[in-house]
Amino acid sequence: xxxxxxxxxxxxxxxxxxxxxxxxxxxxxxxxxxxxxxxxxxxxxxxxxxxxxxxxxxxxxxxxxxxxxxxxxxxxxxxxxxxxxxxxxxxxxxxxxxxxxxxxxxxxxxxxxxxxxxxxxxxxxxxxxxxxxxxxxxxxxxxxxxxxxxxxxxxxxxxxxxxxxxxxxxxxxxxxxxxxxxxxxxxxxxxxxxxxxxxxxxxxxxxxxxxxxxxxxxxxxxxxxxxxxxxxxxxxxxxxxxxxxxxxxxxxxxxxxxxxxxxxxxxxxxxxxxxxxxxxxxxxxxxxxxxxxxxxxx
Amino acid sequence: xxxxxxxxxxxxxxxxxxxxxxxxxxxxxxxxxxxxxxxxxxxxxxxxxxxxxxxxxxxxxxxxxxxxxxxxxxxxxxxxxxxxxxxxxxxxxxxxxxxxxxxxxxxxxxxxxxxxxxxxxxxxxxxxxxxxxxxxxxxxxxxxxxxxxxxxxxxxxxxxxxxxxxxxxxxxxxxxxxxxxxxxxxxxxxxxxxxxxxxxxxxxxxxxxxxxxxxxxxxxxxxxxxxxxxxxxxxxxxxxxxxxxxxxxxxxxxxxxxxxxxxxxxxxxxxxxxxxxxxxxxxx
Numbered sequence: 001x002x003x004x005x006x007x008x009x010x011x012x013x014x015x016x017x018x019x020x021x022x023x024x025x026x027x028x029x030x031x032x033x034x035x036x037x038x039x040x041x042x043x044x045x046x047x048x049x050x051x052x053x054x055x056x057x058x059x060x061x062x063x064x065x066x067x068x069x070x071x072x073x074x075x076x077x078x079x080x081x082x083x084x085x086x087x088x089x090x091x092x093x094x095x096x097x098x099x100x101x102x103x104x105x106x107x108x109x110x111x112x113x114x115x116x117x118x119x120x121x122x123x124x125x126x127x128x129x130x131x132x133x134x135x136x137x138x139x140x141x142x143x144x145x146x147x148x149x150x151x152x153x154x155x156x157x158x159x160x161x162x163x164x165x166x167x168x169x170x171x172x173x174x175x176x177x178x179x180x181x182x183x184x185x186x187x188x189x190x191x192x193x194x195x196x197x198x199x200x201x202x203x204x205x206x207x208x209x210x211x212x213x214x215x216x217x218x219x220x221x222x223x224x225x226x227x228x229x230x231x232x233x234x235x236x237x238x239x240x241x242x243x244x245x246x247x248x249x250x251x252x253x254x255x256x257x258x259x260x261x262x263x264x265x266x267x268x269x270x271x272x273x274x275x276x277x278x279x280x281x282x283x284x285x286x287x288x289x290x291x292x293x294x295x296x297x298x
Numbered sequence: 299x300x301x302x303x304x305x306x307x308x309x310x311x312x313x314x315x316x317x318x319x320x321x322x323x324x325x326x327x328x329x330x331x332x333x334x335x336x337x338x339x340x341x342x343x344x345x346x347x348x349x350x351x352x353x354x355x356x357x358x359x360x361x362x363x364x365x366x367x368x369x370x371x372x373x374x375x376x377x378x379x380x381x382x383x384x385x386x387x388x389x390x391x392x393x394x395x396x397x398x399x400x401x402x403x404x405x406x407x408x409x410x411x412x413x414x415x416x417x418x419x420x421x422x423x424x425x426x427x428x429x430x431x432x433x434x435x436x437x438x439x440x441x442x443x444x445x446x447x448x449x450x451x452x453x454x455x456x457x458x459x460x461x462x463x464x465x466x467x468x469x470x471x472x473x474x475x476x477x478x479x480x481x482x483x484x485x486x487x488x489x490x491x492x493x494x495x496x497x498x499x500x501x502x503x504x505x506x507x508x509x510x511x512x513x514x515x516x517x518x519x520x521x522x523x524x525x526x527x528x529x530x531x532x533x534x535x536x537x538x539x540x541x542x543x544x545x546x547x548x549x550x551x552x553x554x555x556x557x558x559x560x561x562x563x564x565x566x567x568x569x570x571x572x573x574x575x576x577x578x579x580x581x582x
Contacts, residue, residue, distance in 0.1 A: 007404065014405030021396035021459050022411065028426065028452040029418050097319040100312070104480055110565050111323045114330055118566030119513045121531045121551040126329040129336065129546060135345045137332055137497035147568055171326065179572040219578055225419070232422045235515040239535065256424040261520055271423035285419040 027144055033277070039270035046264035059271035067268075068247065076251040076290050077279075079166060079237075080230040084223055086170035087177040092173075092219075095181035095256070096211070109182070116175030119167065124239035127168045131155050155241055159249040165240060165249050177222055184218030282294060304411060334555075337550035344546060348414070360551035371552060373526060374533030381443055381518070381529055382511035385450040387506040390500065393458025400459065400490050401466035404472075410488070418456045423516070426452075430455075441523045449517045454507035461574035465499030466492055502570035505563045511559055530556050 004012070043055045063069040073207035098109050100186040115123065131138050131154035135198035154160045194212050201209070237243065243258065252272055260269035322383045336344045337360055339353045364371045399405065400412060430449065431440070439445040473495075482490065493500060511518075512530065519532035528536070532555065540548040564571065 001574075009485065010403045011405040014399040014403030017395040017399035017403070018408075018411060019457055021415070024392065024441060024452060024455055025414060028430070028448070032426040032429040033421055034426050039428060045329060086399065094322060095317060097315050100315070100465055102312070102316050108319060108323050110568075111327050113564055113568050114561055115326060117561045118516065118557050119329070119531060119553075119560055120364060121513075121516060121535055122333065123329075123555045125544070125549055126333050128544070129550070130329050135546070137328075171329070174326070174577065175568075178571060180576060183572065185514070217508040225576065228420055232424070234424055235531075239515065253422065254423045254426075256422075257516065259429055259474065260431075266432070270425075270428055273422060276422045277342075277420075277425055280420050284417070296435055 036270045037274050037277075040274045042270075044265075044267035044270075052275055055267070059267050062269065063271055063275075068250075069093045069272065072247075072250055072252055072255055072272075073275065073279070075162070075249070076253075076276075079162070079169065079251060080194060080227050082166045083169040083173070083230045084226045086166070087174055087226060088219060088222065090170065090217070090223075091177035091181055095178050096207075098178070098182060099185045107278055112170055113175040115171055116173060118172070120172075121170050121239055122236040123168070124236055127240055128155065128165070142288055146217060154243050158246055161241055161245060161249050165237060166181070168240060169233075169236065171237065173226060173230070177226070180218055180222050181215065184215045188214045201207050212267075224283060227283055231276070231280065303547070305351050309369060331528065332581060333550050333553050336546055337554045341545075341547040361555070363553045364548050364555070366495045370533065370537055371555075372527075374537075375555075377443070377527060378512055378530040381450065381510040384447045386504050387456055389451045389454035389458050390504045391453055393462050393503050394456070394488075394493065394500065396459040396460030398492065400463040400464050402471075402492075403484075409523070411412070415456050415459055419429070423453075427517060427520060430510075430514045434465045434521060439520050441524070441527065444532055446518045446520050446529070447511075450511045450514060451522070454503075454510050457506055457574050458503040461503055462496065462499050463497040463571070466479070472574055490526040497568075498570060502567050502574060506571060508575065509560050509563060512556075 040054060040059055041054060044052050045057070066201045095114065097106055098105060120127070130136055133139065133151050133153040133156060136154075138154065139152055142152075154164050188211065193206060196206050196210060232253055234257055235248060237251050238254050238257065243251040243254040253276070256269045256273045256276070258266050259272060337354055339354045340355060340357055340359065342354060360410065400408065432440075434440040434445050463488050473491055476502070477487045477491055478484075515531040515535070516527075519530045519535075522528050522532070524535075525533075534549070534552045538545045538552065
């Protein structure tokens with residue numbers, strides 16, 4: 001047998017080493033992805049096994065016309081956008097504050113990591129306790145100031161549930177965004193600020209002309225990754241409100257879960273999931289563009 | 299208006315910023331403080347309308363209840379450990395091999411595979427559960443812990459591969475070359491030189507995998523139907539909170555016990571987790 005050259009042996013070894021990853025991706029991501037799209041064209045209810053059959057776009061038509069897909073889609077995008085907007089603004093502000101040296105800075109920074117580090121279940125029940133109508137500290141503190149909030153059901157009203165859920169999302173992921181921003185801030189050369197000061201720039205000008213342009217890349221990464229993450233995040237919404245009251249916090253992932261595992265309507269659930277994937281495809285284009293930009297910078 | 303010398307003004311500004319950041323930090327930690335306080339009080343006291351800054355009586359009774367009343371919580375704890383460790387072993391090994399290939403070896407389709415791993419971030423997890431659930435039911439893998447382990451590796455491997463790829467790229471190639479001149483094989487250098495140098499990366503990937511299983515609620519809830527096989531998130535959820543009123547005292551004690559290992563690991567490895575979760579966007 002012909003002996004392989006060194007680079008040929010490296011290529012074979014590379015393929016061998018990467019193949020377990022690829023097998024996992026194919027079996028647990030690529031195949032289910034395609035199969036869910038296929039299922040979305042079927043009438044497929046686990047409780048009615050005899051009626052299973054191809055129905056074309058019927059699931060989508062039902063969802064768009066009689067279902068509440070469009071309000072759910074708007075709600076999910078709104079949740080994701082508001083969460084990211086809140087996290088970016090608050091996160092950047094805190095990161096800027098933490099970027100200057102002071103005694104105990106490490107402890108303060110770590111304290112922001114803790115909510116991010118909590119198990120989702122724990123964070124969700126902390127929020128439910130905090131906003132509990134009868135016993136929650138929020139209402140207790142508010143009535144301490146004489147405000148009429150005794151027994152106010154924050155998570156039980158259609159007008160306050162979503163704002164509380166958004167706030168909870170901002171709080172839960174803030175630590176990650178702060179650390180990301182801090183990492184970005186540390187890459188800015190300090191002599192830029194010194195030069196600006198010599199030229200008489202004020203703090204706003206320094207922020208606008210030096211800090212923000214240097215953080216552009218980190219901010220766009222945080223934006224896209226957090227959008228995808230929040231858009232897909234089932235556990236937190238489900239554990240906090242289960243989509244209620246009267247669907248006012250019903251997001252797309254919670255709806256997929258309830259349609260598939262409470263109503264056992266797999267076809268309809270698959271159609272909702274496919275709409276989710278299509279939405280994220282649009283954002284993935286953005287993601288890849290950012291990733292390629294990094295490649296060219298290096 | 300008060301006029302201050304520029305130096306004094308800068309000092310005042312500094313103090314104001316520090317006060318502001320400490321106030322925000324306190325607000326941010328308030329929910330966590332509430333969990334701990336409720337877990338340490340008798341239920342009647344935690345639910346009283348009378349407002350106190352600090353609890354009158356402090357007790358570990360809630361912890362005793364959750365740990366000793368039945369073996370449910372300890373069992374969920376052990377189940378989570380088992381699934382977490384299995385996920386850790388599988389994910390770390392596969393990620394290390396894959397990460398090394400992407401970092402060091404030239405092979406066909408490498409740049410495509412680089413992108414595919416990023417693509418995995420985009421697919422909604424709820425989209426994958428439908429076919430996986432149907433197949434696991436048909437193949438008898440539902441209600442088996444091994445099924446849940448396999449699902450959890452799917453969340454850990456992309457993170458791990460991407461993370462270790464970055465770590466391995468930073469290992470000086472000369473170190474490897476020197477060893478290879480001495481006759482060590484490629485795999486030999488991976489295990490004897492690259493892995494030991496990348497220890498923080500390996501630890502991060504291992505513990506991130508562990509915590510993925512520790513925190514994951516949906517898949518383990520759907521796939522494990524037998525009560526005795528449940529993991530912490532779904533187990534505790536059904537234990538204290540599904541029907542009617544939440545038993546807050548036990549819930550918060552369970553929360554502290556469940557959160558503690560995770561918080562410690564996050565505080566320790568925060569830099570690396572951010573790095574891994576940002577797909578290498580920052581260098582930590």
